[in-house]
Structure formats: structure tokens, C-alpha cells
Amino acid sequence: MDHVSFSVCPGEILGVVGESGSGKSTIAKLITRQIDPTTGRIEIDGQDVTKLSGRALIPVYAKIQMVFQSPAGSFDPRRTLGDGICESLRNKGVPKAEREAKARSLLEQCGLPGEFLERYPHQVSGGQCQRAAIARALMCDPRVLIFDEATSALDVTVQKQIIELLQQLQKEKKLAYLFICHNLALVQQFCDRVVVLYDGKIVEQGMPDEVILCPQSDYAKRLVDAIF
Numbered sequence: 001m002d003h004v005s006f007s008v009c010p011g012e013i014l015g016v017v018g019e020s021g022s023g024k025s026t027i028a029k030l031i032t033r034q035i036d037p038t039t040g041r042i043e044i045d046g047q048d049v050t051k052l053s054g055r056a057l058i059p060v061y062a063k064i065q066m067v068f069q070s071p072a073g074s075f076d077p078r079r080t081l082g083d084g085i086c087e088s089l090r091n092k093g094v095p096k097a098e099r100e101a102k103a104r105s106l107l108e109q110c111g112l113p114g115e116f117l118e119r120y121p122h123q124v125s126g127g128q129c130q131r132a133a134i135a136r137a138l139m140c141d142p143r144v145l146i147f148d149e150a151t152s153a154l155d156v157t158v159q160k161q162i163i164e165l166l167q168q169l170q171k172e173k174k175l176a177y178l179f180i181c182h183n184l185a186l187v188q189q190f191c192d193r194v195v196v197l198y199d200g201k202i203v204e205q206g207m208p209d210e211v212i213l214c215p216q217s218d219y220a221k222r223l224v225d226a227i228f
Helices: 024-031 054-063 081-091 096-109 114-118 126-138 156-173 184-190 208-213 218-227
Strands: 013-017 064-067 144-148 176-180 193-198 201-206
Touching (some): 013 184, 024 144, 024 176, 054 064, 064 126, 081 096, 081 126, 096 114, 096 126, 126 156, 156 184, 184 208, 184 218, 193 208, 193 218, 201 208, 201 218
Parallel strands (some): 013 176, 064 144
Antiparallel strands (some): 193 201
């Protein structure tokens, strides 16, 4: 990454677009500290978390959660969805009854009956599994949710349902979303702002209608032309 700088405010949805290899997933891994930055700063609620490691990162993970492209792949196939959803609170020592009650409530908020806690990933559809993954991400009451192509593996009807769910949750909980996506039409519809990445650099940023309908950089123009 090269001089990539942006902020996401509470209640805001920031879209991140660019071709494969542009650095979209690298940004997500840097923010969640799956990889360490060599320069620069990462701040959450004004706290510099750039150099934290080990147990010092636990509070950071409570504030930032990630939803992945392959929902089934993000759950252990040998364990129930409930085991995966409750894991963060189990690690904190929260009693079983309390964490299962919260998981059941979140599943219902995400449009699934509480009985899905007992199901395994292979026993549910892709859309249902992604709803369970969103419920899992919400278990520790995060401030920021990162979606790394989280709707790209879903068919159009299910994708629409997931987007409507995310909009509802975002309004209710005032969450900040970092929405990594290659679907420019979806970004235009869903996001408040968008940044365009190319070769690890931000080449354009602004309101979705401005960037997508009237791109200024040569790369953004090529990206829009290729997709539309």
C-alpha cells in the first residue's frame, strides 16, 4: 500500500473498489491486524492500534469484525453454527446460557430462527450461512464491520436480502461499514462514499454517483467502462 489514507465515521458506509490485486483485501487485513503495517497509522476511536500485538489486540477485535466472501468456509464444518457464533463470548468467559441467549436474539435479528444454532454449515444455504456469519460478527458489539466481497457468492435475490439486512442493522446500531466489493452498481446503491484503488494506491474517492457516473482518473474510467 502506498499513502492510502481514509476514515470511516459511525453510521457511514465506505465502499472500496478496484480490480483483483489492487489492494482491497490487503486493507482489510491491515485494519484487522492480520498483517502488520510497515509504515503509517491505524486508529480506532482515536486509539493508535498500529503496533499492538498479542493480548493487546483483543479489545481491538471487539471493535472490528469481518464478514468474508465464503460464509461456509468461515465456519468450522465439524462444529455447529452456534459454536462459531458464541466463540467470542465463550473466550471471554461469558456463561453458556447468556451467550446462547444473545446468539439466538442476533440470529432472529438477522432473519433466522434460533434453532439454527444447532445446525452445521453444510445444513444451511449460502444466504442463511452468511446471515449466521453476520450474527457472529455482531456478538461482541463491534463499532466497525468489514465486508470482504461478502455478497459476491450469493445469487441476486439473496444478495438483495442481505443488503437490506445490512441497511437495517446499520441504522439500528449506527455501525460503520467498510464494504469491499467489485460490483459498482451495488456500491453506487449501498455506499455513502467510495474509494478506488489501483496498484495499492487510492486514485479516486468521493460520492458514489460522482465517482461512478463521472470518473476523473484514467483508471476509474477504465474500471467503469469494463464493468458497465
